[in-house]
Amino acid sequence: MAADRAHIPDEAEVRARWSGWRWSDANAQQAQRVIERYPPGRQASAVMPLLDLAQRQVGEETGTQGWLPIPVMEAIAQQLDMPKIRVLEVATFYTMYNLRPVGRYHVQVCGTTPCMLRGSDDVLRACYDRGMKKDATTDDGLFTLIEVECLGSCASAPMVQINDDNFEDLDYDRTLTVLDALARGERPKPGTQEPGRHTVEPLGAPTNLAAMIDENHDYRGEWRA
Incomplete structure (x- = not known):
């Protein structure tokens, strides 16, 4: 909402x-x-x-x-x-419906607790530094910025939805990269912006319980904090 x-x-x-x-x-x-x-x-x-x-x-x-x-x-x-x-x-x-004119790109920044703890303020700061204001459209008609509640990508927070695409694992610089690509008329890669990560799998190598097949393997020392 x-x-x-x-x-x-x-x-x-x-x-x-x-x-x-x-x-x-x-x-x-x-x-x-x-x-x-x-x-x-x-x-x-x-x-x-x-x-x-x-x-x-x-x-x-x-x-x-x-x-x-x-x-x-x-x-x-x-x-x-x-x-x-x-x-x-x-x-x-339903907030999927826009009740007033918006720009070419509707930037919806999640501000719910997981995104906030992971740096949604930096995402907003990047938007502000590209001339956006909350609940307004830029003078060139390119971007409309709003802050919304949970968009369902908590495991890859902070994130933003722009039109039909989610952009996740953002920080200030990554947000600027996405916004600048859109401003140039390009289509940046949606999803996670974390290098080497494909969806929301753990950072680093994937883990499983294969070692438990033959013994009571203790994983605690191998899992990242």
Whole structure:
């Protein structure tokens, strides 16, 4: 859950821009395939994947990570024969949905205890040093920065989610490397940024209990603190 939820814009210019929004041809077909996964009369179950698909289409149309204008959510409510408020309830509950415009890269820094103890302040400092401010988009429209609660990569903390990718085992310099690559239009390697580590296996050689097959082997002296 985000530390702060954004105000949902519904100004006249938003409606002027997004009223009459429609699916692209490809996404209309995908939306129909999603709806057909559910029994007749249960099409409301498709609301979450359709909101995600709509956010991605808005992102393609705006050159950003995407968000959900009120008229877009209203169009989905009409398609699924749902009250508008029910769609809004879903969109406001899950932080995977952006309720206001964001930049091309949506930088979500985890500030929960494991990441905090492992250096999330350095991750935030790197973001600040690249001109970002919390809950704001940079003037060039490239980055939007927010601080969020647990993103589920505690074993490789600190970490940040940027659009659909996680970047883990970060420090100040590694964060700058990721951000600078994105600013150059590159796609940095997602996942752990620790050299020699592939996922969240222990640093160093993998361990197992193979030596226990033939004897009661004492591993305590071999495990890293």
